[in-house]
Amino acid sequence: MSRINMGKKAISPLAATIILIAFSVAIGVSVMSIGINLGSRQKTNETTCMADECEAVQLQFYSSASQKYPPVSIKDNQLSALLENNGKKDISKVIVRVVTGSEIQNNMHDWKIRKGELYRASAEVMKNNGSSVQIELVPMIESLNRGLIPCSAKALKYTP
Amino acid sequence: MEKTLKRAIPEKMRNPAEKQTRKYGELQGSPAGEKSWKKEIAKETLDYAGFSLTSPQFMNVFLFISGASIFLIGIVNAARVFLNTISAGLAERMNPSRITILFAGLLLSATLLAMIFAISSSNPLILAGTLLASGMIIAIMGTFRQSEPASKNEPKIAHRALYNSAIGSAILLITGLALDRVSSGYSLVLSAAALVFLISTILKMLMPSKSEMKKTLGSVKEGLGFLRESSKNPFLLILLINMVIITSAQIASNSFYGVFIYNNFFITGIGGFANIAIIFSIAIIASLIGPKISLINFKEIGNFPLLVFGTAISSITPLSYVFSPNLASIGAATFLGMIGGAISGVSLGLYIGSRLQGELRQKYYSIMAYATVPSAMIASLIAYIGQSMGLVFIFLTSGIMLIAASMVFFIMVLLYKERELL
Missing domain, CATH: 1.20.1250.20 (MFS general substrate transporter like domains)
Incomplete structure (x- = not known):
C-alpha cells in the first residue's frame, strides 16, 4: 500500500493561486451581470435600481404674464436670458452651446442657480455669419456619485 | 467516576491547561462562575446591540445629512480608525478601577446624546467630534472586557459568535426601519444606544477584574x-x-x-x-x-x-x-x-x-x-x-x-x- 504524505500540499501554491484568481474573476463577472440584467429592466422596474440624477433637473426660460421683455434674446452677439430652476437639484454651472451649420462653440459658465431661483444670465456667443443658429443651455449639477456632470438630456434649446 | 480518576492522578501529572484554569480562581463550574459567564454573555449581547444601533454606516449617513462634505466624512472615518487603534493600545496598559469604567460608560452615553443635538442642529463638526469621541471610548472599553475561564455550561465561542451575529443583524434591521419610519428616529436610536451601553457598563462593573492583559500595541x-x-x-x-x-x-x-x-x-x-x-x-x-x-x-x-x-x-x-x-x-x-x-x-x-x-x-x-x-x-x-x-x-x-x-x-x-x- 502506498504511503500518503499528509504534510505535502495538494497542489503547488502557484497553481492554487492561478485557479483562485480565475475563480474570483468569474465570481466578480457573475455579480456584475446581476446588475446588467437588472439594469435592462430598469425602466419597467425601479425597485432596486439607481435613479438617474439628471431626472431631477429642470431648467426653463422664465415667463410670466406681466413680463415686458422676452425671456431670451441675442443682441450684438450677447445672449441674455432669464433662467428659472424648476427642478429638485441646484444647478452649479451651465454650458452654453452654440451650434451653427459648420461650427459648435461650447463655453462653461459659473451660473449657480438654486432650486426655485431665477437667474439673469448673459454670455457672449459667436458671430452669426448668416447660417441658422441653435443655442443650447446644458445644466450641470454636482453629483455625489460622479462629481460635476452635464445633463445634456435636460438642455434648454433656443433658436433665434 | 471522574472524581475517582482525578484522585488517582497525582497533582503534578494533571493536564497543565486544567491547572491554568484552576489558577484563575474558583469560578470554574461554581455558582459564581455560572453567574459570571451569564453576565459576560448579557454584556456581550448588549454590546452587539449597541454596535448595531451605532453602526458606522448609519453614522456616516447622519454626517452626510447634517451637511458634511465627502472629505469630512472621509477624514472622520480615517481618524476614527487611527484613534481607535491607538487609544485601545494605550488602554491595554491601564488597570481601570470600577469608577473609571463607570465614568467611561457615562461619558459614552453622554457623547451619544450629544450626537442627537448635533444631528438636530445639522452641525457636522460637533457630530464629527462626538463620533470620534464615542469611537475612542468604545475602543478603550473593549480592552476592559473580561476573559473569564470557561464554565462547563458556558456556550462555545462559535455558538456565541452565531448568537451575537443574529442579535446584531436583527437590531441592525430594526434600527434601519426605525430610522426610516419614525420621525426623528435618530433620537430614539441614539437614546437606546446610550441606555444599552450604560447597562453594559454596569454589568461590566459587577464582574471581577481581569488578572492579566495581553499587550498588542x-x-x-x-x-x-x-x-x-x-x-x-x-x-x-x-x-x-x-x-x-x-x-x-x-x-x-x-x-x-x-x-x-x-x-x-x-x-x-x-x-x-x-x-x-x-x-x-x-x-x-x-x-x-x-x-x-x-x-x-x-x-x-x-x-x-x-x-x-x-x-x-x-x-x-x-x-x-x-x-x-x-x-x-x-x-x-x-x-x-x-x-x-x-x-x-x-x-x-x-x-x-x-x-x-x-x-x-x-x-x-x-x-x-x-x-x-x-x-x-x-x-x-x-x-x-x-x-x-x-x-x-x-x-x-x-x-x-x-x-x-x-x-x-x-x-x-x-x-x-x-x-x-x-
Whole structure:
C-alpha cells in the first residue's frame, strides 16, 4: 500500500493561486451581470435600481404674464436670458452651446442657480455669419456619485 | 467516576491547561462562575446591540445629512480608525478601577446624546467630534472586557459568535426601519444606544477584574525595529506596504457605502436606512463564513494563495458600486467582499503566526498599529479627490488598489515559491 504524505500540499501554491484568481474573476463577472440584467429592466422596474440624477433637473426660460421683455434674446452677439430652476437639484454651472451649420462653440459658465431661483444670465456667443443658429443651455449639477456632470438630456434649446 | 480518576492522578501529572484554569480562581463550574459567564454573555449581547444601533454606516449617513462634505466624512472615518487603534493600545496598559469604567460608560452615553443635538442642529463638526469621541471610548472599553475561564455550561465561542451575529443583524434591521419610519428616529436610536451601553457598563462593573492583559500595541521603537528587519528582508517590506494599501482602500470605501446606498436608493427598496441595514446584515452573516473557508483550506492550498484570493474577492464590493449600482448586485458583492476580507484576514494571521516568531511577531503587530497613520492619510487623500470627482471615483480607486494589492501578493507567490516562504 502506498504511503500518503499528509504534510505535502495538494497542489503547488502557484497553481492554487492561478485557479483562485480565475475563480474570483468569474465570481466578480457573475455579480456584475446581476446588475446588467437588472439594469435592462430598469425602466419597467425601479425597485432596486439607481435613479438617474439628471431626472431631477429642470431648467426653463422664465415667463410670466406681466413680463415686458422676452425671456431670451441675442443682441450684438450677447445672449441674455432669464433662467428659472424648476427642478429638485441646484444647478452649479451651465454650458452654453452654440451650434451653427459648420461650427459648435461650447463655453462653461459659473451660473449657480438654486432650486426655485431665477437667474439673469448673459454670455457672449459667436458671430452669426448668416447660417441658422441653435443655442443650447446644458445644466450641470454636482453629483455625489460622479462629481460635476452635464445633463445634456435636460438642455434648454433656443433658436433665434 | 471522574472524581475517582482525578484522585488517582497525582497533582503534578494533571493536564497543565486544567491547572491554568484552576489558577484563575474558583469560578470554574461554581455558582459564581455560572453567574459570571451569564453576565459576560448579557454584556456581550448588549454590546452587539449597541454596535448595531451605532453602526458606522448609519453614522456616516447622519454626517452626510447634517451637511458634511465627502472629505469630512472621509477624514472622520480615517481618524476614527487611527484613534481607535491607538487609544485601545494605550488602554491595554491601564488597570481601570470600577469608577473609571463607570465614568467611561457615562461619558459614552453622554457623547451619544450629544450626537442627537448635533444631528438636530445639522452641525457636522460637533457630530464629527462626538463620533470620534464615542469611537475612542468604545475602543478603550473593549480592552476592559473580561476573559473569564470557561464554565462547563458556558456556550462555545462559535455558538456565541452565531448568537451575537443574529442579535446584531436583527437590531441592525430594526434600527434601519426605525430610522426610516419614525420621525426623528435618530433620537430614539441614539437614546437606546446610550441606555444599552450604560447597562453594559454596569454589568461590566459587577464582574471581577481581569488578572492579566495581553499587550498588542508595542512601542514606536518596536515598530521601527520591524522596519529595520524589513530592510534586510524585502518580503516583509512588501507585505507591510501592501497591508497599508489594503487598509487605505478599505477605510476609503467603507466610509461611503452607507452614504451611497442612502443617497441613491432613498425611495427604492424598503427605504434609505433599511436598505443599508439589509446590505450590512448580509455582511454580518458573511463574516461568520469567511474564517471557516480559510481554516478549512489553508493546509491544502496554503495561506498565501488564500491571501491573493481573499484580497481579489474583496475588491468586488467597491467595484460593484461603480459598474453595477443596484441593490441586488451590491448585496451579493457585499456578501462576497466580507467573505474575501475574512479569508485574507485569517490567512494573513495564520501566515504571520507561523512565519514570524516571538519578538518579530510583536514588532509586526506594533508596526501594523502605527501603519494606520499612513493608511488614514491615503484614505483622506482619496476622499479629498473624491470631493470633486464623486463617490464613484472613491469606489473605483479602492477597487483598483485592492486588485493591485492582490497582484502584488501574486507576484510574491511567483518570486518566493522556491524559498519556503509560502
